Amino acid sequence: MTASSPPGSTEELLSRRVRAVLDGTGESWTRRMFELGRRLRAEGGGPVYDLSLGNPSLEPPPAFFRALRALVEDDTPGTHRYMTNAGFLQVRRFVAEREGRRFGLELDEECVVLTVGAAGALAVTLRALADEGDEIVVPAPYFSEYAHYARHAGLKLVPVRTTADFDLAPEAVAEALGDHTRIVLLNSPNNPTGAIYGAGRLNELAAVLRRHVTRTGRPVVVVEDAPYRDLVYDGQTPASMMSRYPHTVHVTSHSKDLGLAGERIGYAVLSSELAGRRRVFAGLSYCNRTLGFVNAPALMQRMLPEVLGAPDGRVDVAVYARRARTLHAGLARLGFSAAPPRAGFFLFPRLPDDLVARAPAGVPADVWFAERLVARRCIVVPGTAFGVADHLRLSVATDDDAVAGALDAIAAELDAG
Numbered sequence: 001m002t003a004s005s006p007p008g009s010t011e012e013l014l015s016r017r018v019r020a021v022l023d024g025t026g027e028s029w030t031r032r033m034f035e036l037g038r039r040l041r042a043e044g045g046g047p048v049y050d051l052s053l054g055n056p057s058l059e060p061p062p063a064f065f066r067a068l069r070a071l072v073e074d075d076t077p078g079t080h081r082y083m084t085n086a087g088f089l090q091v092r093r094f095v096a097e098r099e100g101r102r103f104g105l106e107l108d109e110e111c112v113v114l115t116v117g118a119a120g121a122l123a124v125t126l127r128a129l130a131d132e133g134d135e136i137v138v139p140a141p142y143f144s145e146y147a148h149y150a151r152h153a154g155l156k157l158v159p160v161r162t163t164a165d166f167d168l169a170p171e172a173v174a175e176a177l178g179d180h181t182r183i184v185l186l187n188s189p190n191n192p193t194g195a196i197y198g199a200g201r202l203n204e205l206a207a208v209l210r211r212h213v214t215r216t217g218r219p220v221v222v223v224e225d226a227p228y229r230d231l232v233y234d235g236q237t238p239a240s241m242m243s244r245y246p247h248t249v250h251v252t253s254h255s256k257d258l259g260l261a262g263e264r265i266g267y268a269v270l271s272s273e274l275a276g277r278r279r280v281f282a283g284l285s286y287c288n289r290t291l292g293f294v295n296a297p298a299l300m301q302r303m304l305p306e307v308l309g310a311p312d313g314r315v316d317v318a319v320y321a322r323r324a325r326t327l328h329a330g331l332a333r334l335g336f337s338a339a340p341p342r343a344g345f346f347l348f349p350r351l352p353d354d355l356v357a358r359a360p361a362g363v364p365a366d367v368w369f370a371e372r373l374v375a376r377r378c379i380v381v382p383g384t385a386f387g388v389a390d391h392l393r394l395s396v397a398t399d400d401d402a403v404a405g406a407l408d409a410i411a412a413e414l415d416a417g
C-alpha cells in the first residue's frame, strides 16, 4: 500500500446492499447482455444483432421538436426555477384531465405527481407507501429492475405465477396475500411478455383485493406500471385497475410512446377514490423531493401538453407492430412458441422442447442458449432474468436488419446443435 492509496479496497466502501448486487448474480441480465453487445460492436468484425434492450428505436414525433424549439426560445423570467415538487400546476391539471377521461374518473391536480420517468414514479410510490419488510406481490415474469427497486426500499418481492399465456392469475395473487402485503405491482402491457391483462381478470383481482381489505382492514394498494399502454398494436386501450379498484396508483412515462427515454418524464396518477388521497399525494411529493429528484425536468413538463395535444404527437406504433409480427413468424418457423404480439417492445417465446432437453445439467436452457447466441453476434436476454426459465426476451426496439440477422443466428445455432 502506498501513502496515497486509501486503506481497504474500493469495494469495502460500498454498502452491503450494493456490494451484494455487484458481486452476485443480482446485477441486471438485461444490462449485462447489452454490455456484451456494446463490447462486440467496439471490437468490430461485422454487425451485431442486438435484441436485448427496450431502447426506443423510433425518434420522437415532429410535435416534440416543434414544442422544444418554442420552449427553448421562451425567456420568461422564472421559467427555469424550482417549482412545487409534484410539478407545474397547469401540467398536472392537463394530465389529470387527460387521465381522468381515460379512466372515467374525476381527477384533479392533487391526483398527479410528475416524475423522472416511470422508474422515478415507482421509486417515489414504493417509498411513500411501504415500510421496510413489507411485501410486494408481483406476477411473474416481471421487469427485472423491480427486484432492484424493491431492494432499495427494503421491500420483499413476492412473485406469483401467471397463466399459460402470461395473463394475470387472480387466484395466485389471492394465495400470496398476507399480513405483510402492502402492494400488488402490475405491469400491463407487460415487459417482458407483451401480454395485456384481460378486463375479466382485473375484475376478479379487484374482488379478491376488496375481500382482503374487508377481512384485514388494511388496504393493499395496486401499483399499475404502464409505460407501454399507448403502444398497443391494434390501438385498443388496455384495461386498467383505476376504474376497478379504489386503492390504485397508475404509473407511466413517455419514455417509450414518445421515444423520450433519455429525457425522463413520467407521472404517478392517484385514483380519486384512494384512501386518504390528499395525504398520499403529499407523501409522494415529499418522496419526489427527498429521494433526490426534487421535481421532474421542467422543460419536459412544459412539453407534455404541447405534444400530447398535437395531431402529430405520436410515434408510429405500426413500425413496432410489423417488426414484432415478422419476428414472431420467424421464431414460430424455428419451433419457438409465443402468443401473437399485441403491444410494446418485446416477445417472450418459449424454447423448443428439444432445445431445452439439450441444455447441460444445472444450467437453465435459456441462459445456455443466450450465451451460445453471443458467439453468433446475436444478443437476447434469458427468461431467467425475469423469473421464468426456458424463454428468451427479444426486443423489437431495434431495426429490421437486426431482426433478420437474429433470426438467421438462431437458425444457425439450432442447426449446429
Ligand SMILES: Cc1ncc(COP(=O)(O)O)c(C=O)c1O
Residues within 6 Å of the ligand: 054, 116, 117, 118, 119, 120, 143, 187, 190, 191, 225, 227, 252, 253, 254, 255, 261, 265, 266
Ligand atoms: C415495465 C417497465 N417499467 C418501468 C420502466 C422504466 O421506464 P422509464 O424509462 O420511464 O423510467 C421500464 C423501462 O424499460 C419498463 O419496461
